[in-house]
Amino acid sequence: MLQSVRWRRLSWQVALVCALAACGSPARSADGVLSRGPYLQMGTPDSMAILWRTEGPIRPTVRYGRSPDQLDHVVEDDGITVRVSPDQSNGDDLPRLHSAPEQTYQYEAQLTGLEAGTEYYYQVFDGERALAGGDADHRFATHPQPGQARPLRFWVVGDSGTGGKDQKLVHDAMRQFTGDQDRPLDLYVHVGDMAYGSGTDDQFQERFFEIYQPTLRNVVCWPAMGNHEGHTSKGETGVGPYYDAYRVPTRGEAGGAASGTEAYYAFDYGRVHFVCLDSHDLDRSPAGAMAQWLRADLEKTNADWLIAFWHHPPYTKGSHDSDRERQLVEMRTHVMPILESAGVDLVLTGHSHIYERSMLIDGAYATPTTAEGVVLDDGDGDPSGDGSYRKSAGLRPNEGAVQVVAGHGGAGLSRKGTMPVMKRILLEHGSVVVDVDGDALTAVMINKHGETRDLFQIVKRGEVSPQRIADPWRPEPPSPEEMRPPGKLPRVLVPKNAVQLVKPHEHWEYLAGEHPPEDWNEFDFHTEGWSSGRAGFGYGDDDDMTQLKGMRGKYSVVYTRTEFGEPPAAAGELGLVINYDDGFIAYLNGQEVQRVGVKKGSGTDAGKIDSHEADGYHYIPLPGARKHLRPDENLLAIEGHNRKIDSSDFTLDAYFIFVPQDEKEVVEEKAEKEARTEQEE
Ligand SMILES: [Fe+2]
Known part of the structure; x- marks a missing residue:
């Protein structure tokens, strides 16, 4: 337990520093600002500790009472322990904080003699200057009687x-x-x-x-x-x-x-x-x-x-x-x-x-x-x-x-x-x-x-x-x-020998702000009234080639489609490479081949969208998708969903690949492993 330090002693030290520096202002405390808290600690039936930090010393005082308008009790002086950052050399008998920023003063006010199971309100002061509290938000209740x-x-x-x-x-x-x-x-x-x-x-x-x-x-x-x-x-x-x-x-x-x-x-x-x-x-x-x-x-x-x-x-x-x-x-x-x-x-x-x-x-x-x-x-x-x-x-x-x-x-x-x-x-x-x-x-x-x-x-x-x-x-x-967490895909590298059927940042047709007829993802659908732009599509995080400026607050779904030709005849696997926020459903010639983060429905009926921040391309092999290919011309269609209409960002950025089987090598990306290691130790 820490020794309690009297404000008097601190006041004397501050006065001395001021005198030595010939400073005109008597109050260094006028610079004191809250840098942490106030927050509560060690509640008991009859006591509570209120802690806070300031940058520079203050004249610490806590007033408290049964209503915010009636803070009729005071803690100061002996009731408040002070600890200071290691850089503070004045007052060797002040206990030190381990590694707080320079000029940190941590005050720990001990409120005692409280009634059990009772609500109190409090306010923190530097002398007469209020720093925090004195309102309905700064309150606590004591523990009940043992x-x-x-x-x-x-x-x-x-x-x-x-x-x-x-x-x-x-x-x-x-x-x-x-x-x-x-x-x-x-x-x-x-x-x-x-x-x-x-x-x-x-x-x-x-x-x-x-x-x-x-x-x-x-x-x-x-x-x-x-x-x-x-x-x-x-x-x-x-x-x-x-x-x-x-x-x-x-x-x-x-x-x-x-x-x-x-x-x-x-x-x-x-x-x-x-x-x-x-x-x-x-x-x-x-x-x-x-x-x-x-x-x-x-x-x-x-x-x-x-x-x-x-x-x-x-x-x-x-x-x-x-x-x-x-x-x-x-x-x-x-x-x-x-x-x-x-x-x-x-x-x-x-x-x-x-x-x-x-x-x-x-x-x-x-x-x-x-x-x-x-x-x-x-x-x-x-x-x-x-x-x-x-x-x-x-x-x-x-x-x-x-x-x-x-x-x-x-x-x-x-x-x-x-x-x-x-x-x-x-x-x-x-x-x-x-x-x-x-x-x-x-x-x-x-x-x-x-x-x-x-x-x-x-x-x-x-x-x-x-x-x-x-x-x-x-x-x-x-x-x-x-x-794996919902909406999250395992991060895998795109195989080196992949053939790009739809290239990154390709032109796509897209429909934003309205819903298309049900067959919008079929090859033969006519895209009258649709716009055209380069992938990706989105707003808000500066990572989108085609900005959807009117999306936020107005709509949460974007429909995109692009055509590609005949894939290689060799054995192999189709794959989608996609950066997305928050979810999507992908179709090949009208057939759903993948969905992530959209738990039910599609288009206007889509629901239960998981939140997912765009965090780079994910490669998703589509092992069952090849049967939906047409011999000559093909259509890839993707609907992107934002979880909330007022979300701060949206991203849909995809390309499409073919990976010949003999060299197919999917490796877990090192970067994600490293990123996870720190938090998983
Ligand atoms: Fe841990």
Whole structure:
């Protein structure tokens, strides 16, 4: 824990600096601007920490109260800890941040003596100058009294920290979901990899704080460190940008046993006990300090619900494999037995860039993981499907837990195989919202489009005698489509010996802003009134030869067609090479030969369009297409679809090739592999 530093001392130092520099203005603080936050940390029934950063020092003050118009309490002086960037030489007794930008002052205000289960509003000041808050958006609620049952809603996100579009969509989708239900979050659990690629201070700022700020000012984010944060922050020392960003309990301040470290900790919310572990860089053995603390903590709790979270999943075949990787194997074999003997209900992890959710399982410690004898309920846990999972009231040993891998918060998705204890495996971006209300815990997976893609419930009531299923339900082996994210194609190189039947940037006829008759994709169709232009077609991202300037906001489909002659007589395969945003359907002489990202219908009836950014040409072999060829003249037609009519961009850029069979060599493009490696480590 950090020493509290008096504003008086800082004020004196600033005054001295000013005096030495003979500066006329008394207030260096006038330059202070918010560079992070304000955001909340370490909520308890009677306290809350409010953190923020400024560029340059200020006179930090927080005012708070029960309504935005009545901020009748003040925290200043001793109630505010300050830490400064390493470049600051004045005041050697000010604690230092690890690697914050020059001139950074981080203020950590501790609000104490609050009423439990109560909503407060707050405002941050530099002296009398308001910096943030004082409105309806800057509020928080304290945790309920210890042991008091109270509905809890929390958000679970993992592997989000790219700063990219998918991360933002996932966050927006959660806010839309909770907003539509008028049921906001009570807290936020991040299971790690929140700042790619190395968890630096800048990456935290850009890829965590800036994106989640509207949520972070209202609820506490309780973090688990991921391997990417581990590049710059160390669990052993508790030093690094990750440890600068967060304040978590070390002395049992929020409930549970004192851990003496910020690397692992516990907290309570009413009847729910949370434990967070460091699966990355600490001893995971049963005799290690972390396991010893965990046992002591679990022994102490008398909660009704036990939820554990950390980064490396005990069960996964997403972008990582829990049968093969050490941290994952050790968390399964060393830590899961401790948690399950204490009655854990839910285990939340990330690391693997996928959503995987188990059946109700217990005792699956073997390597490789098998389903026989470890599944207690092989249904889907959905109250309107196979029914909720049932456990006895309170915490009873070994009555089953649900494992959720939520590594789908923004980073590139991938899947290696099928984990046999899983009930749902979804290769799409999203996050999880969990509600605990009395004796029921309900979790939903909301994808980045706001669709509910999974729902399960655990009900803990009365006495339940768990039965082990000798031969439980098992997930089907995945189809090739299920092995890759929707709308994504495997990136393959165009074979060197390919013959171009339709050349890149060829002239095509196109129809934009209206729909053609049904036979528009037939060879004999007359294209009266159509326009002509070079491929590709689109707008918004400066990559289109033919600009569709009137498209945005007006229409979402473009029809294109071009003719080509006789293909070579040799044995071989036709192939489409295409750069697209967001989806398309391709036809050869009126016959559909490929569709990507358009899940149903075509033309005016097309629906369920996946989002896909134009990211260069993809080569798609069309093995069955040759039978649709005409002997002399042929027609290639493609309809391109934008997911949303007001989308910021659209691209449809294709050419068409023939690959002689004997030299056909399709190689996975190195570039994509390299791009993925960083996020998949
Ligand atoms: Fe990771």
